[in-house]
Amino acid sequence: MTEPAPQTAPQLGDMTTDEFRRYGHELIDWVADYFDHIEDLPVLAQIEPGDLKAQLPASPPAQGEPMNAILADIDRLVVPALTHWVHPSFFAYFATSTSAPGIFGELLAAAFDNKAMLWRTSPASTELEEVVLDWLRQMMGLDKGYEGIIYDTASVSSMHAIAAAREGVEKRIREEGMSGRPDLPLLRVYVSEHAHSSIEKAVITLGLGQRGLRKIPTDSEFRMDVRALEAAIDEDKRNGFVPFCIVATVGTTSTSSIDPVADIIPIGEREAIWLHVDAAYAGSAAIVPEFQHILKGCERADSVVVNPHKWLFTPFDLSVLYCRHLDLLARAFSLVPPDYLKTSEQHVRNGSDYGIQLGRRFRALKLWMVIRYFGVEGLAARIREHCRLARMFASWVEESDDWEVMAPVPFALVCFRARPDLGISDEVETGHRLDVLNEAILQGVALTGKALMSQTKLGDKFVLRLSIGNIRTTEKHVRQVWELLNEQLKLLRR
Ligand code: PLP
Numbered sequence: 114m115t116e117p118a119p120q121t122a123p124q125l126g127d128m129t130t131d132e133f134r135r136y137g138h139e140l141i142d143w144v145a146d147y148f149d150h151i152e153d154l155p156v157l158a159q160i161e162p163g164d165l166k167a168q169l170p171a172s173p174p175a176q177g178e179p180m181n182a183i184l185a186d187i188d189r190l191v192v193p194a195l196t197h198w199v200h201p202s203f204f205a206y207f208a209t210s211t212s213a214p215g216i217f218g219e220l221l222a223a224a225f226d227n228k229a230m231l232w233r234t235s236p237a238s239t240e241l242e243e244v245v246l247d248w249l250r251q252m253m254g255l256d257k258g259y260e261g262i263i264y265d266t267a268s269v270s271s272m273h274a275i276a277a278a279r280e281g282v283e284k285r286i287r288e289e290g291m292s293g294r295p296d297l298p299l300l301r302v303y304v305s306e307h308a309h310s311s312i313e314k315a316v317i318t319l320g321l322g323q324r325g326l327r328k329i330p331t332d333s334e335f336r337m338d339v340r341a342l343e344a345a346i347d348e349d350k351r352n353g354f355v356p357f358c359i360v361a362t363v364g365t366t367s368t369s370s371i372d373p374v375a376d377i378i379p380i381g382e383r384e385a386i387w388l389h390v391d392a393a394y395a396g397s398a399a400i401v402p403e404f405q406h407i408l409k410g411c412e413r414a415d416s417v418v419v420n421p422h423k424w425l426f427t428p429f430d431l432s433v434l435y436c437r438h439l440d441l442l443a444r445a446f447s448l449v450p451p452d453y454l455k456t457s458e459q460h461v462r463n464g465s466d467y468g469i470q471l472g473r474r475f476r477a478l479k480l481w482m483v484i485r486y487f488g489v490e491g492l493a494a495r496i497r498e499h500c501r502l503a504r505m506f507a508s509w510v511e512e513s514d515d516w517e518v519m520a521p522v523p524f525a526l527v528c529f530r531a532r533p534d535l536g537i538s539d540e541v542e543t544g545h546r547l548d549v550l551n552e553a554i555l556q557g558v559a560l561t562g563k564a565l566m567s568q569t570k571l572g573d574k575f576v577l578r579l580s581i582g583n584i585r586t587t588e589k590h591v592r593q594v595w596e597l598l599n600e601q602l603k604l605l606r607r
Contacts, residue, residue: 120132120179120180121176121177121178121179122177128180132180136180136181136184139184140184143184143187144216147192148199148585151197151199151200151201151585152200152201152202154192154195154197154200154562155197155562155563156196156197156200156202156203156559156562156563156564156565157196157559157560157562157565158193158194158195158196159193159562160193160194164194165190165191165194168190169190196565198210198583199211199583199585200565200583200585201583201585201586201587201590202563202564202565202586202590202593202594203564203565203583204564204565204566204567204578204579204580204581204586204594205565205566205567205578205580206567206578206580207366207394207423207424207526207580207582208580208581208582208583208586209422209423209424209429209582209583210426210582210583210584210585211426211427211428211429211584212426212427212428212483212486212487212584213486214479214482214483214485214486214487215426215427215428215479215480215482215483216428216479217479217482218427218428218478218479218480218481218482218483219428219479221478222474222475222476222478222479225237225475225478227475228471228472228473228474229242229464229472229473229474229475230454230463230464230465230470230471230472230473231454231456231458231463231464231465232456232458232461232462232463233456233458233461235475237475237478238464238473238475238477238478239461239462239463239464241475241477241478241481242261242262242263242464242476242477243260243261243462244481245477245480245481245484246260246261246262246263246433246435246477247261248484249261249419249421249433249480249484250435252399252400252484252489252492253396253397253399253400253405253408253419254399254405254408255399255408255411255412255417255435256412258412258437259417259435259436259437260435260436260437260439261433261434261435261436262433262434262436262439262442262464262467262468263431263432263433263434263473263476263477264432264433264434264468265430265431265432265474265476266311266420266422266430266432267309267311267391267393267418267420267432268309268311268314268315269432269468270393270418270432270433270434271311271312271315271360271389271391271418271434272311272314272315272318272319273434273442273445273446273467273468274358274387274389274415274416274418274434274436274442275302275312275315275316275319275321275358275360275387275389276319276442276445276446277387277415277416277436277438277441277442277444277445278357278358278387278389278415278416278441279300279319279321279357279358279445280441280442280444280445281357281387281438281441282300282355282357284297284300284355287444287445290320291320291321292320298353298354298355299324299325299349299353299354299355300321300325300354300355300357301325301326301327301349301354301355301356301357301358302316302321302325302326302327302357302358302359302360303326303327303329303342303345303346303356303358303359303360303386304326304327304328304329304337304359304360304362305328305329305330305331305335305336305337305338305361305362305365305372306328306329306330306331307331307335307337307362307365307366307367307368307370308328308360308362308365308391309362309365309366309391309393311391312326312360312391313326327345327349329341329342329345331370334370334520334521335365335367335368335370335520335571336370336371336372336373337361337362337372337373337377339373339376339377339380342359342377342380343380346380346384346386350384356384356386357386357387358386358387358388358389359377359380359381359386359387359388359389360389360390360391361373361374361377361388361389361390361391361414362390362391362392363390363391363392363395363396363407363408363411364392364393364394364395364396364398364407364523364524366394366569367520367528367569367570367571367578368519368520368521368526368528368569368571369394369395369520369522369523369524369525369526370520370521370523371395371407371523373410374388374390374408374409374410374411374414375409375410376410377410378410378413378414381414381415382413387415387416388413388414388415388416389414389415389416389417389418390408390411390414390416390417390418391418392407392408392411392417392418392419393418393419393420393423393432394420394423394424394524395407395424395523395524396408396417396418396419396420397419397420397421397423397424397425397492397496398424398496398500398524400425400489400492400493400496401493401496401497401500402493403497404496404500404524407523414437415436415437415438416434416435416436416437416438417434417435418432418433418434418435419432419433419435420432420433421433421480421483423582424496424499424582425480425483425492426483426487426492426495426584427479427480427483428479430476431476431479431480439467442467442468443466443467446466446467446468446469447465447466447467495584496525499524499525499581499582499586500524500525502525502581502586502587502588502591503522503524503525503526503527503579503581504522505588505591506527506579506581506591506594506595507522507527507529509595510527510529514533514534515531515532515533515599515602516529516530516531516532516598517529517530517532519571519574519576520571520576525580525581525582526578526579526580526581527578527579527580528569528571528576528577528578529576529577529579530547530551530574530575530576530577531547531550531551531554531577531598531602532547533550533602533606535547544573544574547574547575548574548575550602550605551568551575551576551577552568552575553601553605554577554598554601554602554605555567555568555577557601557604557605558594558597558598558601561597563593563594563597564590564593564594564597566578566579566580566594567580577598579594
């Protein structure tokens with residue numbers, strides 16, 4: 114049988130459903146092949162900045178093009194310019210990955226194309242979101258006082274949490290703003306020096322200014338120093354400032370350290386300060402029974418953010434804000450609806466009341482499909498395995514004379530560095546050479562295309578980060594990257 118001739122778009126209307134079916138099947142085959150052969154591709158895109166742009170036409174096509182020409186360009190142009198986050202040897206940043214049920218959820222959400230601004234505009238999205246977030250709350254062992262709401266990213270979730278906290282300060286900021294107000298004292302947010310930069314961005318976005326953020330030092334294990342927090346709050350109060358929000362992190366970005374939430378709680382309660390917990394990365398681990406303790410103290414926090422798009426195999430993006438005071442969040446963001454948005458339904462949730470967005474994507478669908486497909490135990494088993502692999506890798510580092518572990522490994526992130534004997538007595542010179550060596554190792558591994566890691570600075574030391582979180586990563590891949598690291602070290606020592 115001959116293949117039907119390639120079609121371009123009809124004069125009006127969408128692609129025919131026959132064509133849609135044909136290309137849809139092809140595309141699913143393409144994705145299955147992509148996963149089957151992902152390990153043949155270099156993890157890090159092997160292109161120079163501007164390479165892709167140079168190959169793309171500068172202006173759009175006046176006439177539609179056949180779908181197979183577009184799909185051919187995915188192979189020819191797009192794939193070589195991808196850094197493959199779904200590659201099982203992607204160990205950089207926080208390694209995360211999509212999963213088949215999550216991809217199906219995205220596909221369906223795109224087909225439904227609902228804008229969940231009001232209950233009426235997407236009852237399915239609104240109600241599925243409420244139910245699936247209550248499932249996740251139970252999975253993480255968070256108490257019933259929390260209600261969840263989905264945003265795109267943790268940066269946005271935290272920004273909304275801080276906005277709700279600010280609303281609780283009762284300074285009529287919603288009505289009168291912050292600028293030009295001599296009656297408004299400096300409002301302060303407290304984070305550890307290891308908190309994610311998204312908190313600083315939130316503070317900037319909310320008009321609190323960088324002066325409105327106070328960074329608290331950490332202890333030897335990179336956890337917020339609670340005594341220093343107390344002292345900072347006391348000092349700020351003496352200076353007439355208003356401390357209104359503490360952000361504790363469970364699973365910091367550099368090292369995955371855990372701030373002592375349970376010890377911070379009494380400070381927040383005594384001073385009536387909102388406690389927001391950034392568990393964007395590690396919150397997912399709380400679904401593993403033996404890890405549930407990591408959220409100890411959160412039963413008395415005001416809000417918690419967790420990112421299923423990080424470690425629950427849900428395609429980017431999906432972040433969940435759990436909040437005890439949705440009323441404050443709504444007070445910060447809801448407006449009496451304009452006439453064109455008025456509806457008759459009572460006692461329903463209208464998503465747009467809880468944030469700056471009007472239309473909201475149907476994100477709950479993919480999370481619902483992921484949880485149903487893998488089950489709670491299946492998801493927990495995968496996270497547990499990642500943590501086992503990380504501990505195994507850390508044990509190799511510890512046993513080797515040439516490497517050292519640089520931070521505790523509570524989850525599936527290992528911070529380490531090469532520390533061979535350089536035979537130099539000068540400490541400063543040794544430190545400098547080790548930084549250069551580790552940077553070269555990182556680069557060398559990336560250039561092989563076989564694995565990708567990232568780095569951080571701890572103290573003044575350049576440190577390598579190996580993060581395990583991809584659903585396809587197995588012991589084989591972890592062994593491979595360990596071999597690669599040792600090969601690079603050998604090469605560079607010559
Ligand atoms: N908080 C922590 C602890 C993170 O590690 C990250 C990202 O890695 C974020 C927040 C920001 O996440 P997002 O990209 O969802 O805004």
